[in-house]
Structures are given as C-alpha cells and as structure tokens.
Amino acid sequence: MKKFIAKLLLFILLVLGIVGIINVAYMQMDVSDKDDTKKFATIPAHIQICNFGSSHGIYDFNYVDFDDKYECFNFGLPSQRLSYDFRLLKNYQNHIGKGTIVFIPISYFSLFGKDEIESKEFLAKNKRYYRILPKELIKEYDIVLDVGMNYFLSLLVNPNDVIKAFIGQSSNFHEERWKKKSMEVNVAEDAKNACARHLKLDKFDENGNRLVNQEEIEALRGMIGICHERGAIPILVTVPFLEEYLMEIRKDATFYSDFYSLVNKISKETGTEYYDYAFDKRFTTHYDWFINSDHLNREGAKNFTNILLHEIVFKQEKYKDEVGNCS
Amino acid sequence: MILVSSYYFYMSWNAKYIVLILFTTLVSYLAGRMLERAEGGKKEKILGFAAVVCLGVLFYFKYFNFFSASVSEMLGLFFVPIDPIVVNLVLPVGISFYTFQTVGYVIDVYRGEIPAERHFGKYAAFISFFPQLVAGPIERTKNLLPQIKAEHYFDYDSATYGLKLMAWGYFKKLVIADGLSQYVCKVYDAPRSYEGFALVLATLFFTLQIYCDFSGYSDIAIGTAKLFGVDLMMNFKSPYFSQSLKEFWGRWHISLSSWFRDYVYIPLGGNRVGRCQHYANLLLTFLASGLWHGANWTFVLWGGVHGIGLILEDLLLGKKESRRIWRMLRTICVFSFCAFAWLFFVSHSIVDAWYVITSALNGIGSPLEYLRRGFSSIGMGKTKLAAEACFWAILFYVDYRSLNEDVIEKIGNWGVVARWSLYICLALLVLFFSQKGVATEFVYFQF
Numbered sequence: 001m002k003k004f005i006a007k008l009l010l011f012i013l014l015v016l017g018i019v020g021i022i023n024v025a026y027m028q029m030d031v032s033d034k035d036d037t038k039k040f041a042t043i044p045a046h047i048q049i050c051n052f053g054s055s056h057g058i059y060d061f062n063y064v065d066f067d068d069k070y071e072c073f074n075f076g077l078p079s080q081r082l083s084y085d086f087r088l089l090k091n092y093q094n095h096i097g098k099g100t101i102v103f104i105p106i107s108y109f110s111l112f113g114k115d116e117i118e119s120k121e122f123l124a125k126n127k128r129y130y131r132i133l134p135k136e137l138i139k140e141y142d143i144v145l146d147v148g149m150n151y152f153l154s155l156l157v158n159p160n161d162v163i164k165a166f167i168g169q170s171s172n173f174h175e176e177r178w179k180k181k182s183m184e185v186n187v188a189e190d191a192k193n194a195c196a197r198h199l200k201l202d203k204f205d206e207n208g209n210r211l212v213n214q215e216e217i218e219a220l221r222g223m224i225g226i227c228h229e230r231g232a233i234p235i236l237v238t239v240p241f242l243e244e245y246l247m248e249i250r251k252d253a254t255f256y257s258d259f260y261s262l263v264n265k266i267s268k269e270t271g272t273e274y275y276d277y278a279f280d281k282r283f284t285t286h287y288d289w290f291i292n293s294d295h296l297n298r299e300g301a302k303n304f305t306n307i308l309l310h311e312i313v314f315k316q317e318k319y320k321d322e323v324g325n326c327s
Numbered sequence: 328m329i330l331v332s333s334y335y336f337y338m339s340w341n342a343k344y345i346v347l348i349l350f351t352t353l354v355s356y357l358a359g360r361m362l363e364r365a366e367g368g369k370k371e372k373i374l375g376f377a378a379v380v381c382l383g384v385l386f387y388f389k390y391f392n393f394f395s396a397s398v399s400e401m402l403g404l405f406f407v408p409i410d411p412i413v414v415n416l417v418l419p420v421g422i423s424f425y426t427f428q429t430v431g432y433v434i435d436v437y438r439g440e441i442p443a444e445r446h447f448g449k450y451a452a453f454i455s456f457f458p459q460l461v462a463g464p465i466e467r468t469k470n471l472l473p474q475i476k477a478e479h480y481f482d483y484d485s486a487t488y489g490l491k492l493m494a495w496g497y498f499k500k501l502v503i504a505d506g507l508s509q510y511v512c513k514v515y516d517a518p519r520s521y522e523g524f525a526l527v528l529a530t531l532f533f534t535l536q537i538y539c540d541f542s543g544y545s546d547i548a549i550g551t552a553k554l555f556g557v558d559l560m561m562n563f564k565s566p567y568f569s570q571s572l573k574e575f576w577g578r579w580h581i582s583l584s585s586w587f588r589d590y591v592y593i594p595l596g597g598n599r600v601g602r603c604q605h606y607a608n609l610l611l612t613f614l615a616s617g618l619w620h621g622a623n624w625t626f627v628l629w630g631g632v633h634g635i636g637l638i639l640e641d642l643l644l645g646k647k648e649s650r651r652i653w654r655m656l657r658t659i660c661v662f663s664f665c666a667f668a669w670l671f672f673v674s675h676s677i678v679d680a681w682y683v684i685t686s687a688l689n690g691i692g693s694p695l696e697y698l699r700r701g702f703s704s705i706g707m708g709k710t711k712l713a714a715e716a717c718f719w720a721i722l723f724y725v726d727y728r729s730l731n732e733d734v735i736e737k738i739g740n741w742g743v744v745a746r747w748s749l750y751i752c753l754a755l756l757v758l759f760f761s762q763k764g765v766a767t768e769f770v771y772f773q774f
Contacts, residue, residue, distance in 0.1 A: 001481045004481070015754045160714070
C-alpha cells in the first residue's frame with residue numbers, strides 16, 4: 001500500500017510539474033487573448049480617458065489618435081454588464097482621479113431583464129474575472145476555478161487554442177475581428193440574431209410592463225458615485241448602430257420608450273450627462289465602419305471616439321480644462 | 328462499508344430514489360430465500376411474482392409514458408381519440424442495470440445454479456456495488472457476489488492495473504467521446520439544418536462516440552472495482568474489429584448481450600429449434616434489447632435492424648474467411664452496418680432517422696465539394712480534425728492490439744522510463760484535451 005501511494009504521489013507531482021511548465025509556456029506564447037484580460041496587466045497608473053462596457057465598449061472605442069497625448073484605457077469586455085463594470089471600477093478606482101473622463105456605455109440589454117447569473121453563458125464568461133478581480137468582487141466565486149484560471153489556464157481553454165499557441169498560429173481574436181467590415185456578413189440576419197440575443201433576458205410583469213433589473217441600475221448608480229467621489233467625470237453614452245439593428249429593436253413596440261425614459265431618469269437623478277449616438281445619421285448607414293449590425297470596426301471606432309471626444313469633451317470648457325490635469 | 332458508500336454514491340444523485348433500489352433488492356432477496364425452500368409449481372409463482380414486481384418498477388418509471396402514448400396513437404389510428412396518461416417522473420439513474428442484475432439473480436436461484444444469499448447486507452452490496460451501479464457491467468451473481476463476500480486485502484498489481492485501465496477509460500470518454508459529442512449533438516438535434524456528408528460524419532462520429540463513451544465508462548468502473556480488489560466482467564472487447572455481427576455482439580456490451588442470451592434467447596429455444604423459430608427468437612431478443620435501451624421506437628428499430636442483420640448474416644454468409652483481404656472487408660462491412668444502425672439509436676424520432684437516410688448522399692455528384700461542405704457545415708476545422716484523427720488512430724491501434732493480448736499488461740513489462748513516459752503522456756492528453764464547456768454526462772446513464 002505504501003509503495004502504491006508513494007508511486008501515485010510521485011506520478012501526480014510529475015504530471016503537475018509538467019502541466020505547470022506547459023502552462024507558463026502557453027501563457028507566454030498565446031497571443032489570442034480571447035477573454036481580453038491581458039490589457040489589465042498594463043493599465044496606466046493615472047487614466048485620463050477611459051470607457052467601460054460590453055463588446056460595445058471594446059469595439060466602439062479606439063483611442064489611437066489620443067494615445068500619445070492622454071493616458072487612455074478600455075475596460076470593456078465581451079458581454080459585460082453594468083454590474084461587472086461597477087466591480088471593475090471599484091477594483092481599479094485608484095487608477096482614475098480628478099478630471100478623468102469615464103464613458104459608461106448603456107446598451108439596450110444593460111438595464112432590463114433577468115440577472116446575468118440566470119443565463120447559461122454566465123459561467124463561461126465569468127471565468128475571466130478570476131484573472132483581474134479579487135474573489136470578493138467575483139459573482140458565484142469558486143476556489144477551484146480561481147486556482148485553475150490563475151495557475152492552470154492552459155487546462156481550461158479549448159485544446160485547439162493551446163495547439164495553435166504552440167505552433168505559432170494564434171492571433172489576437174479581437175484585433176482580427178476589429179479589421180472586418182459589415183459587408184462580409186448578412187447584416188439583416190445578423191441584426192435579427194443580435195436583437196434576439198440582446199433582448200432575450202427581458203422580463204415582463206403580469207400587466208406586460210418591462211421589468212427593470214435593479215442590480216444593474218444600482219451598479220450604474222454605484223459607478224457614478226465612485227466617479228463623483230474621485231472627482232472623475234462620468235458620461236453615459238449609447239454607441240452607434242446600423243439601421244437594420246435599430247429596426248429590429250423597434251419591432252418591440254415599447255422598448256425605445258421604456259429604455260430612453262429610464263436612462264433619462266437616471267441621468268437626471270444623478271446629474272450625469274447622457275449622449276445617444278444610436279440614431280446618429282453619420283453612422284446608421286455607414287457600413288464601412290461596422291463589423292456587423294451593432295459593433296464598429298477599427299476605423300469606425302476611431303471616428304466615433306474622435307467625434308465623442310471633440311463634441312462632448314473638448315468642446316466644453318468645463319471638461320477641457322479637467323482632462324489632462326487629472327491626478 | 329461497500330454498501331454504505333454505494334448507497335451514498337447513489338443518493339448523491341437523488342436521495343429519494345434509494346427507496347427504489349432498496350425495494351427491488353428486498354423483493355429479489357426474499358424471492359431468492361423463498362425459492363430455495365419452495366418446491367414444484369410454487370417456485371414458478373415466486374419467480375413470476377419477483378420478475379413482475381422488479382420489471383414492473385422498471386416499466387412504471389421508464390416505459391409507462393411511452394406505452395401510454397403509443398396506445399393513444401394506435402387508438403387514434405382507429406378513430407378512437409384518447410389523451411395519453413402522462414406521469415411526471417424522473418428516470419432513476421441505472422434502473423435498467425440494477426433491475427436486470429436482480430432479475431438475473433432470481434432466475435439463477437430458480438434454476439438452482441446458485442444458492443440464495445442469506446446475508447441481506449451483502450446481497451444489497453452486490454446489487455448496488457457503486458462502480459457498476461449506474462451503467463454496468465450488469466454483473467452475474469456467480470462472479471460478483473462471492474467477491475463481495477470475500478475478505479479483501481490490498482493488492483498492488485490489481486490496484487495499479489485498475490488505475491491504468493481508468494486512465495485509458497478517461498481518455499476514451501473525455502478526449503474522444505466528448506470531443507465528438509458536440510458535432511453529433513449539433514447535427515442530430517436539428518438534422519434538417521444539414522444534408523449530405525455532414526449527416527454521414529455525424530453518424531460516423533456517433534459510432535465512435537458511443538463506443539468511447541460506454542466502453543470508457545466500463546473501463547473506469549472495472550478499474551475502480553480493481554482498486555477494491557474486485558474483478559468485474561469485461562464489457563467490451565474491440566467490437567469494431569468484428570468480422571460478423573454475431574462476433575460484434577460477443578464483443579459489444581458483453582454483460583447485456585450475454586444477459587439477453589442466457590435469460591431471454593436460450594429460454595425461448597435459442598437455435599435448438601426450427602430455422603423460422605430460431606430467427607423469430609433472435610428478432611424478439613434484439614427488439615427487447617432495443618427497448619431496454621430506451622422508451623422510444625427508435626431504440627426498438629435499432630434492435631430490430633441488428634436482429635434482421637443477424638438473420639441475413641446467418642442466411643447469406645458462410646464461415647469465417649481466412650484470407651486477410653476478405654477479413655478486412657468483412658470488418659469494414661460490419662463497422663458500416665453498425666454505423667448505419669446507430670443512426671436510429673441517436674435520432675430523436677424515426678422521421679428524423681428517415682431524413683438522415685434519404686439526405687445523406689445529397690450532393691455526392693461532386694465528391695470533393697461533398698466532403699468539404701460536410702466538414703465546414705458542422706464546423707470542424709483542419710486543426711481539430713488532425714487532432715481528433717490522431718486520437719482515433721491511438722484508439723484503433725490499442726483496440727487492434729487488444730484482440731490478441733492484454734495491452735496494459737504488456738506495457739507493464741516495458742522499462743520504467745518508457746512506461747512512465749507513456750503514463751504521463753496519457754495523463755497530459757486527458758488533462759489538456761478533455762473537452763471544456765461541453766456536456767460530459769455518460770450516454771448510458773439515461774438507460
């Protein structure tokens with residue numbers, strides 16, 4: 001029995017050792033960064049302009065024209081909701097200070113419906129936060145997953161990605177996607193799918209009224225609160241979409257009135273400015289600037305960020321003086 | 328200790344269903360005791376009662392809704408519309424397996440092949456022995472009960488053999504079966520969204536998936552039992568290298584096929600009757616075997632297809648071929664036939680199965696395009712295909728070598744460096760290539 005246990009332990013140690021070595025090599029060789037968390041390793045100490053958000057945050061903000069003048073950072077992660085925007089801001093609040101412009105994208109799926117933990121995709125997307133947040137800020141925390149994500153990541157990802165990393169075929173997933181143009185996809189079909197995906201969590205009471213997600217609303221208020229405490233300037237913004245997407249959303253007869261009345265109410269209550277670019281004619285038919293019906297590509301994001309900063313920030317004296325003086 | 332851990336294991340799935348195992352165990356235990364004392368016609372009554380009660384529980388939980396819906400549909404054909412009676416029940420895991428084990432025990436006692444067990448605890452441990460409780464092998468009393476009753480001492484060789492077998496089982500299940508299940512589910516959950524080679528691929532993938540899933544489970548179960556010093560019966564022996572369907576059924580799910588042979592086919596008269604009766608016995612046995620797998624006509628049809636295949640084989644094919652090329656051709660034919668039959672097993676309905684059969688060759692006029700579209704429509708890229716093909720090659724190589732030797736034992740005779748390198752490689756393959764984010768439940772748990 002002793003011999004058996006000793007040999008078994010030796011075997012386990014050997015396997016774990018090799019897994020550890022492979023994992024270190026994988027972490028260095030993999031450039032795909034599918035969950036887009038590597039950027040948090042190089043987060044600027046004093047951010048001057050930043051944004052949060054879901055894929056609408058990742059893809060629609062491109063600070064390339066401002067990177068040499070300002071410290072910019074994109075906190076957006078795919079399918080991220082306000083409750084995790086809030087958690088990220090809470091954790092990284094020391095990186096923002098007086099005068100920091102904080103864009104908070106408000107998407108059509110941000111404020112209503114079920115909690116995200118009820119969706120079947122939740123566990124898959126929740127894994128990424130183990131690499132960038134402390135355990136007290138992670139929903140449904142699981143210590144095994146924590147160890148796995150931080151020390152044995154190569155065991156938790158798709159084996160094809162590990163192979164690709166080792167044969168040098170991995171490429172940055174978001175960068176690759178960002179280059180695309182909406183003409184490569186069937187925009188009408190994509191709008192239909194995106195709309196179904198975005199509104200699928202919506203819930204209604206017995207009178208047919210859309211139910212507000214209190215967790216998300218509180219998270220938004222919390223973000224605005226942190227920004228105010230630190231002297232930062234929160235700005236709510238809805239990003240541009242193609243008209244096919246807007247038309248699909250319109251099929252839900254009450255959605256726009258429900259959404260805009262709620263956003264305007266929060267904006268008024270918290271004294272936070274809200275800008276809606278969803279229907280901006282400069283974008284709604286500009287297919288060259290989109291990856292698909294609801295995400296801007298690199299070029300589109302560059303133009304949108306320029307417009308946003310020039311129209312909202314640099315044009316207004318109250319902001320212009322603040323940005324660049326943040327501490 | 329085995330009994331407590333086995334019951335704990337089962338209750339961790341659904342605590343209340345332990346009552347069912349206890350009930351079936353108690354009925355078969357008492358029937359065994361009474362059979363030993365009974366004489367003449369009374370023995371048959373006891374056997375009949377025990378079989379009806381044990382199989383009745385199985386019928387109620389597994390087949391009642393199917394039976395009710397089928398009767399309703401049949402009456403509907405005769406313009407007698409009635410709503411089927413539906414009972415909302417969760418199918419208890421492993422019910423088909425442990426029920427057959429209890430029924431086998433009662434029949435063995437009735438035949439006088441074994442004495443009735445006096446110790447209820449040991450008998451209950453035999454029925455619920457946890458490694459094989461939920462998906463077999465369906466053990467014979469003669470093999471397992473004496474081992475349960477015996478004193479156990481740690482045996483180094485048995486334990487290490489068990490671990491190696493478990494590792495091989497995990498490789499088959501987590502790497503191969505789960506790797507293929509995503510494609511199979513994608514296609515067979517919505518077969519009408521696919522046509523041509525995609526349907527053929529999904530069927531071939533299921534042929535490998537079901538084998539690796541179930542034989543993987545059996546290896547893990549047998550290996551686990553070995554850690555406790557218990558030898559369970561072999562359940563698979565390289566079935567896809569069979570040269571006839573008869574041989575296939577001697578190598579596939581051996582514990583079930585031999586159960587049907589001993590307790591259904593032979594009592595019906597087996598092959599010691601006229602040819603027509605023999606074929607009827609064969610067909611009936613396979614229809615019952617199909618129904619055992621699940622409460623759906625697709626399973627019955629799957630059993631029927633195999634039954635007809637065996638009849639045709641008996642009618643048309645001669646003795647085993649000695650020439651290598653013919654042996655290879657026969658193996659390929661048996662594999663293809665089994666793959667064809669699996670499509671009934673995996674389809675959600677007979678209509679779906681028919682769609683797959685009639686649409687599988689769509690577009691074959693342009694062979695290269697037919698193949699390319701097949702892979703692209705199920706979303707299998709070159710890297711994935713290459714990796715999977717390597718795993719299939721390992722599987723078939725090991726299975727081929729297993730025809731004539733015990734591969735695990737043979738590897739055990741290698742030098743320590745080679746041996747340990749192989750074990751480490753296998754462990755790494757399982758760790759890195761086990762599928763993430765796909766359903767990992769064993770297919771046979773549903774039976």
